[in-house]
Amino acid sequence: MTVVTDDARTVKAVACEHCGLPVPRGLVDPVAEHQFCCHGCRTVYELLHDNSLDDFYRVREATGGERAPVRSTGNRYAAFDAEEFQARHCQGIAGGYLSTDLRLEGVHCAACMWLVERLPQLVAGVRSARLNLRDAVIRVIWDPCETPLSAIATMLDRLGYPAHPARDTTASEVHRRGERTQLIRLAVAGACAGNTMLLAIALYAGQFAGIEAEFSNLFRWISAGLGTIALVWPGSVFFRGAWSAIRAQGVTLDVPIALALAAGGVAGIWNVVTGTGEIYFDSLSVLVFLLLVGRWFQSRQQRWADETVNLLGSFTPNTCRVVRGDGIVETTLDALEKGDVVEVLSGDLIPADGTVIKGHSALNRSLLTGESCAEPIKPGDEVFAGTQNLGSTIRLRVETVGEGTRVARLMDLVAEGVREKPPIVQFADRASGWFVTVVLVVAVVTFVVWSMTASLSEAVTHTIALLIVACPCALGLATPLTMAVAIGLAARRQVLIKNAGALEILARRGRMLLDKTGTLTSGRPTLVEWTGPDWLRPVIAQAELRSTHPIAKALVEAFGNQPLRRGTDTPQSSEEIHGGGIRAIVDEQVLLVGSPTFLIDSGVEIVPSDADRIRGLEQAGLTTVGVSLDGRLVGVAALGDQLHSDAAQAIAELCALGWQPSIVSGDASGVVRTVANQVGIPEDDCFAQVTPENKLAIVSGSRQLSTVMVGDGVNDAAALAAADVGIAVEGGAEASLAAADIYIAAPGTMPLVELVQLARRTRRTVRQNLAIALSYNVLFVSLAAAGCISPLVAAILMPISSASVLASAMSITLGRGA
DSSP, X not given: OOOOOSSGGGOOOOBOTTTOOBOOGGGOOTTOSSOXXXXXXXXXXXXXXXXXXXXXXXXXXXXXXXXXXXXXXXXXXXXXGSHHHHHHHEEEEGGGEEEEEEEEXXXXXHHHHHHHTTHHHHXXXXXXXXXXXXXXXXXXXXXXXXXXXXXXXXXXXXXTOOEEEOTTHHHHXXXXXXXXXXXXXHHHHHHHHHHHHHHHHHHHHHHHHOOOHHHHHHHHHHHHHHHHHHHHTTTHHHHHHXXXXXXXXXXXXXXXXXXXXXXXHHHHHHHHHHTOSXXXXXXXXXXXXXXHHHHHHHHHHHHHHHTHHHHHGGGSOSEEEEEETTEEEEEEGGGOOTTOEEEEOTTOBOOSEEEEEEOOEEEEOXXXXXXXXXXXXXXXXXXXXXXXXOSSOEEEEEEEOGGGSHHHHHHHHHXXXXXXXXXXXXXXXXXXXXXXXXXXXXXXXXXXXXXXXSOHHHHHHHHHHHHHHTOTHHHHHHHHHHHHHHHHHHHHTTEEESOTTHHHHHTSOEEEEEOIIIIIEEEEEEEEEEESOTTHHHHHHHHHTTOOOHHHHHHHHHHTTSOXXXXXXXXXXXXXXXXXXXXXXXXXXXXXXXXHHHHHHTTOBOOHHHHHHHHHHHHTTOEEEEXXXXXXXXXXXXXXXXXXXXXXXXXXXXHHTTEEEEXXXXXXXXXXXXXXXXXXXXXXXXXXXXXXXXXXXXXXXXXXXXXXXXXXXXXXXXXXXXXXXXXXXXXXXXXXXXXOSEEEOSSSSHHHHHHHHHHHHHHHHHHHXXXXXXXXXXXXXXXXXXXXXXXXXXXXXXXXXXXXHHHHHTTOOOOSOO
């Protein structure tokens, strides 16, 4: 409940009715029944209540869904109704309906899925809405005669799920079909393996306790049928792989696998038909199932790599406002041409490279440069697609569109870096190559020797026993199993490893290039120091409340939880002035909040002592904001990108582990130097004001050492892709996550240290598993070649090495230490 008295300072904290997060004191309405932290939460709450969808809150509680404020852009999506858009992104279906796929922002959990799929109850004309939770893509089928697509997208936006066209959905559909086929194959192999093992238990038990002949024959035939299905359908991938290797005059693990499966299958069927000897279909079915499990993990990693380029398209807007005569038309980027005049509102992304022809504003260029502070722009300045307008409305003349823009070229660098990333040759691959050759030679020698010294029947029996016991299941799974366990353990610590081979490089020593913003620091400005009267703090927050500038948001966050002093009026006529500030009226006085340059240009006199203090703060790498009333400087706020509390300790431990950290940042040299001194990195190992192209050059020039790039921005994406290992950190842009091998969602810098420690433990376990698998094979292959092991014993021994390797892989921990 909200407790309110005559004294505004006694307003207690209250939770938002929709998201449950605290409501800022300034937004608490003393007379309202329900309180909301923002307009978006209020809108969604009313929508759900008016349409009898209050069960959303029950579903969210039951599924443990994420609580977050509603993020609504207010976009009306008029471009979605354009003929060009619908021709490209919509498909006609029976009954005169249209279908389209939209990628949604803000989808977190099953409760989001529940709400989005109630779209037909919210918008007339929508026949169905089905959401793929993993990809956050909704397929909407609607009647265009009843409702336009823009109304559907607007409703999704009001619910807090801004919509975008799902680009390259055809490729995604191909991937999904491939995964579905793999899962079906895996399910069939698992069913066959489980049932043949049950039959094997009955047959083996019957050898000791006795079993009637007709039941024994029945079980053998059923086992043969199930085993044949496992070999012919799921196991066919190994036969195709072996045949491809033979045609290419190469040797892979598929060759001995196919030989063992074929020999065991033929011998098993022969023994079933003749009613003599052992059948091996239980072991063969289990082998097929385990190997397919390993290939499933590999295919998942391959899909992540294939989707890299598709994800990059989300960093340019889907629509733009083009000036046509005296009016403005909203259209898609596909229809944009060189020479068009585009209007960009505050908070919108720049749609194309061009030149500003009207308006003054501030631009967030961090997408391309990594610079954490907004830069002022004026008519005649060049602007680039994908950067964000943070100030007032501007107009620009389009110079370059589509694939020719700077951000598109950067995306091409990312894609090229992914393609050219050299493959990591695992020690397991080298050992497997030797093993395959040796097993084939030993099998041939065993067959020839036993044929000459005994009988053909014994030669076949001993050769089959050798191929079964030497089947490279343990060797083939040693590395994938270990990597899978390591990836799972890392995921529990909010570390997503998309390329398991990256762990091998992290287990070595080398050079680690760290982007400053978001990696060593929090990535957003926060208040470091305030000099001025306390009563002015909430006044500043109220004046800056509607601004989208990062500095304004930082001031609102720092001062917004304090009530206005009794007798102080709420700021009136608050407006954002181009060039860096806010102007408002407070108690009939002119309030200015902005950069020192902005204040001076507005006629505010800054005395020498205040100027010296401001200069000292800026030399320390801080951004200064001055506050004046009626031309007098009355307060100074210093903001900085706060260092992670564990950054210095993490850098020290990385150095102790043999890594050489360096800072590579787009920020100014003074800021970079300050951070380097704080974390203990020599200034000689720091690079400031670095462009994305130069970051890529620095990475490429470090090839004499293993190079790891750590960053969080799109400007880091090309370098992340080109490095031996790319690591994207918390808050990183989607392109960085797609280009990187590893994504760290956990806050702080210490997860980097834990990742290196995990890599070393994984390398040690991989070597241990390979030693177990090779020792096993050397011992039992020798015994099989000598005739000391029968096919039955070989079938029993074969899974033992896999079990030992699995037990060894499970010994990995994410604890501290190397």
